[in-house]
Amino acid sequence: MGDDCAVVPIPRGHQALITTDFSLEDVHFRRGWHPADSVGHRCLARGLSDIAAMGGEPLAVFLSLALPRKLPQSWVDGFLHGLLKLARNFRVILAGGDTAQSAGGVMADIVALGSVPKGKAVLRSGARPGDRVYVTGELGASAVAIDLLSRGEEIRPRDFPRHFHPMPRIEVGRFLREKKLASSMVDVSDGLSTDLGHICEESRVGAVIEGDAIPLAMVGKSERKVDLRFALHGGEDYELLFTAAAARNVPSRIAGVKVREIGVITRGRRVWIRNKDGVKQEFQPQGWEHFKK
């Protein structure tokens, strides 16, 4: 801080990883739904999850923040508290940024800088026919929280931690890169159907997913399982979706996080989902629109 740029040492033999993500009021969050610390946490989680998806090490983050004139200072304090708490968790420094007044709502742009050993970043384009498809954790918790909020239900952040305080899977991404296990990887930010589509498109392959194998999140005070549709298409779970050669032994738990095999990569360019009776239907990406208005 204090100079025109931040100077960040990149470890010897590493390349820089950079990602930028907007978090916009009424698109990615609502002030009436999300406590300020959750907005700050989720803003940073988006950036760190992108670093995780490349198998990278986060180094520093930069925050550009446009705020409406009438926003209470306590909201800004809460936002920064949530963001900095998550940053400390991964020993990432907030190394700079910019502030301005917004004519609309709160707009935050997070820039995450990380590094990865030269040539070792896990890309979306490395999946090969026969590779198995895996996902970490459980899916659908974030989408079901949005669904409940949009129907006017009051939910408690502690009952929906994967929505309000998602933890980016940095350690899992690092393990998969270090062990050279993942042939391709992406984070589940747009939803399984869309993000699997990203891997298949970049790798020029298709996939068959077993509907039964999808890990459904348990949510709420009563710990009920989410509907399959939330796990298939809901975004912002920030789990990792990756592929690995069939011969590789992928642990069922990495860095304390469950890892589930959910399908296989195919030569054909289409993506299918098969139900427990063996009936296949095409698995169309369904764009995750943040809040259906």
Next chain:
Amino acid sequence: MGDDCAVVPIPRGHQALITTDFSLEDVHFRRGWHPADSVGHRCLARGLSDIAAMGGEPLAVFLSLALPRKLPQSWVDGFLHGLLKLARNFRVILAGGDTAQSAGGVMADIVALGSVPKGKAVLRSGARPGDRVYVTGELGASAVAIDLLSRGEEIRPRDFPRHFHPMPRIEVGRFLREKKLASSMVDVSDGLSTDLGHICEESRVGAVIEGDAIPLAMVGKSERKVDLRFALHGGEDYELLFTAAAARNVPSRIAGVKVREIGVITRGRRVWIRNKDGVKQEFQPQGWEHFKK
């Protein structure tokens, strides 16, 4: 593009430089005043100028862009044309970014990534008593353009190139760093009085500036000199302000850009400006508010 992060190789033995800058409608530009290509150009120039001020080499830029729903596509095309043309000029790639819909006006956040040999970045904190103070080019052209626009005058971009299409001083910054000439440096984005204040504050020194030595910009069709006040306090000139030890021989022209000695660094912590009669008065930073409303 196509992956969760951009992977950027940092040259061996270099550190990464990062800077982020907002360009906001009605704060940094007005659509009625600035052609779209000028807005795109100036947006990128802000970021590259920060890299120049550290003596860095620009590598890649990232653009986060929030656009109002009704914005014509031709405006976006013009904006990108201006930005990409300047990027090509410095062989910088647009390596990623994010887009969103804005509830207010156009909001662009530019992230510039550069590099500098390890430990060689020129900081604001290196000025020492006795060092001479230098500035590149001429000052005040940008502020006078804003002044004319705000008074309803129509001005042509080609008569005010330093306002509409400022060229970041990358080559000058590189030369000063390579030759180890500059002991401290900043770009003149907030105005001479404010930016000199930044150097003095970070270096814990003061300065005496010779009012007569300030290079006044020539502007307009008739090439008249700007008033001194625009050169002293006007922002967004994107020239370089630097200090060098008295014993060092600083060329009067670097990479085709004039370099002018304008004062000296002092032990006392205050900053003075002296007129041609030798009368000193305190040189107070006057915050450059973009458009005085």
